Amino acid sequence: MKEISNTVRVRFPALSENESVARVITTGFLMHQGVTPAALADIKTVVSEAVTNAIVHGYRGRDGARCPVFLELTMYADRTLVVKVRDKGRGIEDIEKAMQPFFTTDREGERSGMGLPIMDAFTDQMKITSSPAGTRVVMKKRLP
Numbered sequence: 001m002k003e004i005s006n007t008v009r010v011r012f013p014a015l016s017e018n019e020s021v022a023r024v025i026t027t028g029f030l031m032h033q034g035v036t037p038a039a040l041a042d043i044k045t046v047v048s049e050a051v052t053n054a055i056v057h058g059y060r061g062r063d064g065a066r067c068p069v070f071l072e073l074t075m076y077a078d079r080t081l082v083v084k085v086r087d088k089g090r091g092i093e094d095i096e097k098a099m100q101p102f103f104t105t106d107r108e109g110e111r112s113g114m115g116l117p118i119m120d121a122f123t124d125q126m127k128i129t130s131s132p133a134g135t136r137v138v139m140k141k142r143l144p
């Protein structure tokens with residue numbers, strides 16, 4: 001993995017319109033990497049799910065314009081892609097529970113509880129660290 005071929009780091013406020021900004025940045029980042037359309041779709045999905053979680057859960061009940069979300073994309077020379085998404089929100093109480101399909105703390109019935117299971121399934125490795133000071137999700141995927 002070691003040798004980095006490219007890396008991009010962005011910070012944006014927790015506004016829902018920035019979900020699509022994150023997707024466009026991801027597309028731009030991968031455009032020059034010869035990624036298959038299927039792999040690109042998967043990666044855009046995991047970025048979008050992670051960013052959405054930061055915005056809607058991490059900063060629930062807060063003024064998103066004042067809450068930072070961090071996205072980092074790194075491509076290594078061996079074509080391992082590492083995606084990091086971080087927020088400074090409320091944190092996940094029980095990560096194991098949160099990872100289960102259909103688990104959601106959403107009360108409005110808009111969410112299906114499938115974001116984390118999808119992120120896990122679409123990548124080779126996913127690690128979550130979380131505390132009441134924030135959440136960090138690191139995902140790795142080896143591209144063909």
Ligand SMILES: Nc1ncnc2c1ncn2[C@@H]1O[C@H](COP(=O)(O)OP(=O)(O)OP(=O)(O)O)[C@@H](O)[C@H]1O
Nearest residue numbers: 053054057058091098104105111112113114115116
């Ligand atoms: N960044 C985060 N900060 C705080 N809580 C989070 C964060 N990400 C996930 N969670 C918690 O984990 C739960 C499960 O997340 P997951 O993405 O799987 O489902 P969801 O967001 O509720 O629904 P969906 O992703 O299908 O719209 C969330 O309901 C929320 O309680």
Ligand SMILES: [Mg+2]
Nearest residue numbers: 049053115116
């Ligand atoms: Mg989600």
